Amino acid sequence: MYPNGLPNWSDADWVSRFDETHAILESTAMNEGRIVGIDLGTTNSLVGAMDSGFPLLFPNSEGRRLTPSVVAYPEDGVVQVGSPARRRLALEPATTLYSTKRFIGRSHSDLQASETQVRYPLVPSGSTVAVPVRGQRVGMETVASAVLSQLKTDAEKILQEPVSRAVVTVPAYFNDAQRNATKRAGEAAGLQVVRILNEPTAAALAFGVQHSLKEGWIAVYDLGGGTFDISILKVSAGVFEVKATCGNTCLGGDDIDARIVERLTAELFAQQSSAALDSLVQARLGEEAERVKILLSEQATATVQLPFAGNSHFQRELSRGELEALALPVVERTRKPCFRALSDAGILASQLDRLILVGGQSRMPLVRRLAVEIFGREPDTGCNPDEAVALGAVLQAGILEGSVREAVLLDVTPLSLGIETFGGLMNVIIPRNTAIPAKAGELFTNAVDGQRSMQVSILQGERELAKDNWKLGELQIGFAPCPRGTARVGVQFQIDENGILRVLARDTKTGGEQVLDITAVVDVEDARVEEMVAASVEHALEDMGARRMTELRLKSQHMIGSARAVLSLSLALLEEGEQERIISAITALEKACNEAPEPVIKSACAQLDEVTRPLAQRLLDAAYEKALEAQGVL
Ligand code: ADP
Ligand code: MG
Secondary structure, eight states: OTTTTOOOTTOOTOOOEEETOOOOSSOOOOOOOOOEEEEEESSEEEEEEETTTEEEEETTTTTTTTEEEOEEOOOOOOOOSHHHHHHTTTOOOGGOOOSGGTTTOOOOGGOGGGGGOOOSSSEEETTTTEEEEEEEEHHHHHHHHHHHHHHHHHHHHTTTSSOEEEEEEETTOOOHHHHHHHHHHHTTOOOEEEEEEEEHHHHOOOOOOOOHSEEEEEEEEOSSSSSSSEOOOEEEEHHHHEEEEOOOOTHHHHHHHHHHHHHHHHHHHOOOOOOOOOHHHHHHHHHHHHHHHTTTTSSSEEEEEEETTTTTEEEEEEEEEHHHHHHHHHHTTTHHHHHHHHHHHOOOOOOEEEEESSSSGGGHHHHHHHHHHTSSSSOOOSSSSTTHHHHHHHHHHHHHHTOOOOEEESSSSOOOEEEEEEETTEEEETTTOBBBBEEEEEEEEETTTEEEEEEEEEESSSSSSGGGGGEEEEEEEEEEEEEEEOEEEEEEEEOOTTTOEEEEEEEEETTTTTEEEESSSOOOOOOHHHHHHHHHHHHHHHHHHHHHHHHHHHHHHHHHHHHHHHHHHOOOGTTHHHHHHHHHHHHHHHHHHHHOOOHHHHHHHHHHHHHHHHHHHHHHHHHHHHHHHHHHOO
């Protein structure tokens, strides 16, 4: 059972589990209150929450579920968000901010020329980007926070209760800086962002993929207003993992609108050579182009109508065929990134199990046809493409609040994390398949008198014995020398959404602490995870036997220590032959621990317990009498 022999117990540096106290330093349980799900989109944003077991998206004050991600800073100082702001776009381009999600958490020098083609000026601001507005600098987080704050208000109106926590989605390719900036924007809006969720994962969740697909590949093709993202996800045991992402942060429905506007403008000029295209007409042209484009997803023809454009009315029939001819070059640009993503993920289109189309622009039949052609399969249906991401965020919120009870696993720890305790055992702190971010801790004490420090070995794996798991790192925490079992060291594990494990060891008496960050605890190769889990199943019986044995030996050691202490304390109380009986029971137990099988150790324990019990009782009685005497009762 112990191929390498027993670990050396008397090694003063081992951590011992403090059996009575499994105190959690900080509760992992979430505090009460509703969690909303938010799709903070480049073009449009949505908010919702679980209601009586159903994911619901909330209408805003205009009765629409989609709120344009546009924030206007008008002269009167009253910031506007959503449709009212969007209406100002053409009139006050310099102070009406749209598509700002492209810039959040990024530095000015990182921006590509194509990305900065917006109608408002962009300037560097520290390590980020800002827009100068009436002598002030408006940062991208501030803009995002204005949108989030509006969504919060709209949600509170529907729910009739304050909302303070949210799940917010971000593109899968967002880096730490972009994710953190999104989180801070939430906090500035009074929303604690309890989870940042990848948009493609959210969409897959909304399409209910986890019900029917436990293992396989999914492509999420997301064509929005201003961005195109293609993500290849892998599902294994119900866990989603983004394997590859590609796309274009400057490609979307807006480009199709622009092509329609271009065509209409040319015609308008041809019709009335002196047409004065003021900004108002231009704005109406843009709106009309989008309106007609959307109509043409459902019908074969639609009429463009611009009363009082220039110096007369403008009216024109547009067919789906014409629209498609205009849109084709734009839509074609999504093809290459798709192939790129497939190749990065290392799979062929024919290996895909699901194809999910999201983003409002993917409702266009031309887009669907192209996607079918690229991936060689029909897309999955059953969800509104422009609401899927938001619905996924709501479902994730439901999972976190516990209102969605199905075991849907998202971004989870692939293997258990813990520390090595006295006797060479694995003490799990965060079990396998815990949703991240996660936080948990336990209190430990010293195993040996006069111990000055504890060595905390951080382990990952499913095996009962420390040596069979992977060692990720270690820290040493010092404390004042004290008798066995009196030190109090809290060990806390915290994994953030990026899969970074922070281990904190704190001497609770002095507050002295040590911190260690370990990366890549979540991102473990599938093959290694499978190997570890298979090994733990294969060795389950012997591992459990080994753990029981170690625990039994620890208990024996403890009993022997106590028995010796009692003996030396109470020589005066000993009865005839009692000392000999106890010493022989101790020797028998020591011997059993070294070589005997489990039942023999157990009976030796029971024997020692039996011979010491009368003495222990007498000791107690004596102490009791002494206490009464001291109080003057006797
Ligand atoms: P984002 O994720 O970038 O915030 P959305 O998913 O809301 O964007 O997509 C917005 C884009 O989808 C806009 O360009 C809009 O015109 C377009 N769109 C919305 N509905 C339709 C439709 N039925 N047919 C074609 N395009 C549509
Ligand atoms: Mg979107």
